[in-house]
Amino acid sequence: MPDEKKIVFEGFYRDYAGKLYGVAFRMVNDRQDAMDIVQESFIRAYKNWEKFRNESAVSTWLYRITLNLSYEFLKKRSKDGTLPIEKDFEDRRLNVGEKDIINADIADSIKKEIDNLTSKQKTVFILKCYEELTYEEIARITKSRVGTVKATYFQVLQKIRKNLGGRKNGM
Amino acid sequence: MVCKRYERLLVDYLAGELSQSEQEAVRDHLKECSKCTDLLEEYRDILEKSRQIDVSIPEWQVWEKKLAEIKAVQPYRIHLLKPAVVMISLLLLISLFFVRVPNNGKGKVAKVSKNGYGIVLTKLPYPEKTILENIEYIDEESASKILDVVLDTPVFTIDEN
Numbered sequence: 001m002p003d004e005k006k007i008v009f010e011g012f013y014r015d016y017a018g019k020l021y022g023v024a025f026r027m028v029n030d031r032q033d034a035m036d037i038v039q040e041s042f043i044r045a046y047k048n049w050e051k052f053r054n055e056s057a058v059s060t061w062l063y064r065i066t067l068n069l070s071y072e073f074l075k076k077r078s079k080d081g082t083l084p085i086e087k088d089f090e091d092r093r094l095n096v097g098e099k100d101i102i103n104a105d106i107a108d109s110i111k112k113e114i115d116n117l118t119s120k121q122k123t124v125f126i127l128k129c130y131e132e133l134t135y136e137e138i139a140r141i142t143k144s145r146v147g148t149v150k151a152t153y154f155q156v157l158q159k160i161r162k163n164l165g166g167r168k169n170g171m
Numbered sequence: 172m173v174c175k176r177y178e179r180l181l182v183d184y185l186a187g188e189l190s191q192s193e194q195e196a197v198r199d200h201l202k203e204c205s206k207c208t209d210l211l212e213e214y215r216d217i218l219e220k221s222r223q224i225d226v227s228i229p230e231w232q233v234w235e236k237k238l239a240e241i242k243a244v245q246p247y248r249i250h251l252l253k254p255a256v257v258m259i260s261l262l263l264l265i266s267l268f269f270v271r272v273p274n275n276g277k278g279k280v281a282k283v284s285k286n287g288y289g290i291v292l293t294k295l296p297y298p299e300k301t302i303l304e305n306i307e308y309i310d311e312e313s314a315s316k317i318l319d320v321v322l323d324t325p326v327f328t329i330d331e332n
Contacts, residue, residue, distance in 0.1 A: 006242070010238065013234070013238055013241075014234075017234045017237075018228040018234075021226070021228055021229065022226045022228065025226045026226060035229070035233075035237075038237075039237050039240070039241065042237075042238075042241045043241050043244050046241050046242065046244055047244060106220050107220045107221070107223050107224050110217065110220050110221050110224065111224050114221070114224075125221075128186060129218060129221050129222065130221075130222065134188065135186070135188055150179075150183065150188070153182065153186065154178075154179050154182045154183075157182055157214055157217060157218075158178075160217055161213055161214065161217060164217070
């Protein structure tokens, strides 16, 4: 690969490694698996680097491959019957606690609600809520219609609100 | 009861996915609807608390090590593969000229004759030949009918030569 392309690749790696880790971690709830997923995503991107034409194509592709690998991990895990290690969950509690101890319990309840979402719902929620992508960008990544993404996101929020009991639960 | 038509708009409003005029319409509605204002706050709370669920991203040093491993992987050499694929395709095309295409039976003589039992058709291409040979031992009248049908079908032609 020519040096200038390598520099562009490294730039992408710096910009997206952390983001993709966040997506993968929220999908699979396991630090090591998330790390493996991100590394594999970038290996595949590196191998195909010369095919990419623009930044938007690369980021879409990176999100897509990360999500696909996450689905594979989840599928394999449900087949093997293994669970993610508890350490990640404790780390998360610590981070929540550092920021706002009062809200930790509600955040935990929301976390459980997110974990109970289907892969498709979880994907849309993660990309919208955490990655702050537009409905259109999410539709491109998930290869679905903007209307579908919009409807899914609404359903997720409605479901979480309903399951948390709305105002009754101190929301 | 929350105004149904506004519920979805409230989610899109928080998502920053509404046009200027839609945003204004939502704001105007919120001024006069306390239920929708409460609902908007509930959704806003859910999103804010969801965002508090942090993921601790590994330090850059960890990523740097991984980057070295990634760069050790050999990229696909498309520009070297392409000529190879073209060459193989050309060779395959050239070799096709030397391969004998099986005769599909066109132009071969189909002999139609009557013996004491029925009709005999020979030298017809497969599968017609197989099918037609089976009518050899049927009675003359039915055979003639079958022959008429066969002769009317465009599946094969009986070459007079």
